[in-house]
Amino acid sequence: MLGHFNSIIPLAYNAAKRTKLPMAANDPKETTIQSSNATSVAANRVFPSTIRTVLPDLKKLGMYYAFYTVVATLSLSVLMNHMRGHKTNNFIDSLYMCVVTMTSVGYGDLFPGSVVSQLVCSVLIAGGMLLFGIVVKIAAKYLVFKQQAVLLNSLHVARKIGPTDALNEIETLSIDYNKCIVSLFVMGVHFVVGIYVLCTVEEMEFDNAFYCASSTMTTVGFGDVSFMSESGRMFGMIWIFTGTSCVGQLFLYIAEVYTDIEAKKFVKWVISNNVIDRNEIKAADDLEKDKVHRAADFILYKLKDMGKITQEDISSAMKDLGVDDRSVFDVIPSQSSEKKTTTVILPSKNL
Known part of the structure; x- marks a missing residue:
């Protein structure tokens, strides 16, 4: 699942490069490696008193x-x-x-x-x-x-x-x-x-x-x-x-x-904030059998649910890429984010 998420990084990098965003100054592969190494060091660090x-x-x-x-x-x-x-x-x-x-x-x-x-x-x-x-x-x-x-x-x-x-x-x-x-x-x-x-x-x-x-x-x-x-x-x-x-x-x-x-x-x-409701994932998979929802789908869903992006933003981006924009947003109700059942985790160490 995280492999699919990591595939978003080059896509975001190229989009940022076209629109001249600050993140385009960094190589996405190098950024990913540095982030992973930093997380590994932090996880194994013995914090001083x-x-x-x-x-x-x-x-x-x-x-x-x-x-x-x-x-x-x-x-x-x-x-x-x-x-x-x-x-x-x-x-x-x-x-x-x-x-x-x-x-x-x-x-x-x-x-x-x-x-x-x-x-x-x-x-x-x-x-x-x-x-x-x-x-x-x-x-x-x-x-x-x-x-x-x-x-x-x-x-x-x-x-x-x-x-x-x-x-x-x-x-x-x-x-x-x-x-x-x-x-x-x-x-x-x-x-x-x-x-x-x-x-x-x-x-x-x-x-x-x-x-x-x-x-x-x-x-x-x-x-x-x-x-x-x-x-x-x-x-x-x-x-x-x-x-x-x-x-x-x-x-x-x-x-x-x-x-x-x-x-x-x-x-x-x-x-x-690193916990995603199992009911959200079950609802998505049960209602749309022919599609597997990966990390990218749920990240976009969370961003939309928090009001950071809109469906129009997603549709416009998908249209530019020639991809069908039917996704997890069509099958998961927005109010489901208010529930707090905590079972399925999106690991944050590679994000």
Whole structure:
């Protein structure tokens, strides 16, 4: 059946050449061979995991954060005399201010008090936003590569066990919410630990500690309550960075769940489009015994049924070729395409 379909390619090539369509620039035999080879490679490919794909970017991101922290801390340490606000230890205050600036929390308990310090802080703020942009880029790349891996692996499975069985397998798959639940739990624990330290080390009332923890983890940082002691700021350096990271990771996992849901729908749609209803083929063969309907007939039928071409287009083309245009269109009702019985497959690897 596919041999008859492949015979259409030279015909389409010649027609395209006469009408000067773009596809005429390629040799049909060469295109067919390349397509077949590409499909074979894709079918035998072991797709890399998404984590391994973004791991080099994560390593670079860690280097960027380390470089930013060193440069910002040294710069703020030199300019600490130009800073205003509550001070404790020069190095601790510099590192603490670096983290607060980088995470965009911005309490305001330490702030620049001269033109030079304001310029330096402006550069550090821009650097922090640049790092945030890199994080967003890596997160987007992770989601896109995961969606691609899901699609490619699903098609790989569909070629091995067949589209019908693959659809049944996909239907039984459930969306994994575990990472969202674990991330939410970790963020809750982190939130409680922050409140505890604020109450014990900073000696805040519970309501103020809760308020400070909330404004910090959401990067609002009003600044009316913050870490004021030396030991509190030492804890705050780590807690602020990890807290904002926990919130960002939770949002990433929520986006990942939504992506998985949409990817599942898309994969089902792609695989389902390779399935032709057995009733359509039986109806054609039973009503027209003297004709065998091949792949080309059903491809044209599907194109017409989807509204991509009209009967007039087909009749005109057949007339030019001197071929009778009575085909599968005369025996299969157009509404049959709405049925979803899935048994006979048109293999897509050679299409």
